[in-house]
Amino acid sequence: MSEEQRQPAEGDRGFGLDFDFEEQVRGLLAEDAYTVRPSPVPYPAIRRQGVLERRRRVAVAGAALVTLAALPVGAYALGGSGTSDTAAPRPSVSAPPSPTPTPSATVPEAARPVTAGQLMDGITWAQASDGLEKCVAYNRAGVHSPGATGLGKASDYRIILAMHSTGDSNAPGDGIFVVAVKKDATPKPVRLICTIKDGEAQGLNTSVGSDAPEDAGAVFADINSGKLYQQSFLDRGNWKLPFRWGIIGTVDPSVAKVTVSYGGSTGETALDHGWFVAYGTLNQQVTKAPHIKGYDAAGKLVYDSNQDKYYQKTLP
Template identity: 65%
Template sequence: MSGEEQRQGAQDERDFEEQLRELLAEDAYTIRPSPAPYPAIRRQGVVERRRRVAAAGAALVTLAAMPVGAYALGGGGRGGSTATNPTTSASATRAPSPTPSATPRGPARPGTERQLFDGITFEQAADGLENCLAYDAGGLQASGDPGRGTAEDYRILLAMRSTGDSNAPGDGMFVVAVQEKSPDRTSLMCRINDGQTEGISGFSDDTGLMEDEGPVYVNPNAGKLYQQSVIDRGNWKLPFRWGVVGMVKPSVAEVTVSYGGSSSKAALDDGFFVASGELNQQVTVAPHIKGYDAGGKLVYDSDGDKYYQRTLP
């Protein structure tokens, strides 16, 4: 190749580079990345969270795997003995009033008496809730976190006997309450054994985020109510008191829950449903839930709900 041809080739390359730079500069002002599909990302996140939590046996598997030395209202203490029929402990009395006339009114009552099981009274459930909140506040004092509010912010949804397992030894009771004035109606769930709170967890109402979601929804974080620890898979302690708590849309007039050989007609309470029964056989399938409208038409069946974990971990 002659010197003239080489010079011409070099010039052509420079001309091409200049044209390319001009085109890129122009495109930099016109090309914009498409906006992130936030609603779709959030919905997908909710779906994956529900599946992960359900598959893991619910977040409350850690309920009793917390440091021993539970905080009890009225002072610190350590839980230990078994309480087949939960009773109010002297260490779980309500906090004293700042003045004689300022008596705390405590949580609101459940919508029906059918939401309190095993002879547990509303007063015992209310004391249990206050015990849980005191336990929670005691763990947050150093951080300055305001915690989960006071008992009067809540309404009791469920109280029932808690059957102990390898992860949470000793029978006690579960208390579930809803903080109705919170934007997402946060629910609180805790286990109390012999007057001592052993663990606490919260879950919110995240219904309405899925376009194809049904009119009945069981939050997977409440799965601890109807299953024992994965450590005891295939070797549950029987009989086993189980419970189910979830949300329903206004179109639902009746909810039934069947589990193993027992079944229950759920109590409906201002957008929530609550059911409980006693299991006398080992199971591998989660509770079967059905919802009906006012005319008796089936409007929901958990067997057809792709977001409901139908098998136990």
């Protein structure tokens, strides 16, 4: 349409300039409706920020859990008021530490014999020493004098012989003999021969002081050791064989060797702190006591029981 053809409406006459300005404004507003628009909401950025915040909170919570887990069980308690209150340490539920063992005092025991052979017939040291303990207790139980201790303590003694004992008509039932002497012979020597049967002391023969007369020889057989090498006279001629035998006695310091033969065979011997000990096995019935000889360091015969007026050479 040409400029001449654009004529204002009837109602617009007299306002030509206003009409043109209004038209221009409307055109500009129409253009701004497409070019001027609000900035879009940054949704991806907001979502990314939210994810990072949640991760941060989870990390903080996890760190708190790790810190709590690292504390010892029962070490501290947390208050329930929202603030943490430090509590007194609680004892651990783990097992208490083992107390340091107190070393026990060494219990004195009897002295051992000088040779292993003096513990015969499979008798162990534990059995022999236990037998001696029972013998001493057996004696103590039979002592009724106020304050009396009887034979004293087992640790005061030296065991010089332990062997099988054969029961007979006078004392039925097999067992073991335990022979011991006081370690310290002052003021008087003490010797005991104890019979153990069924784990209990059932007979005790003791000697306090020396039995040897002033004119005794260099070797002196204990006058009560006959119970070790003979059976009851009630069974004379009818002994149980084979028969384990033994004999003990004292020796002078000059004696270096002792031999004992019995029933045609020579037994084993040992010298033990001023005592001689001999033992063997009898396989035949006999009527004569063991034959004892003593020698000095040069091998010279210094004692022969066949020449000893105090020695009983035949059996009852």
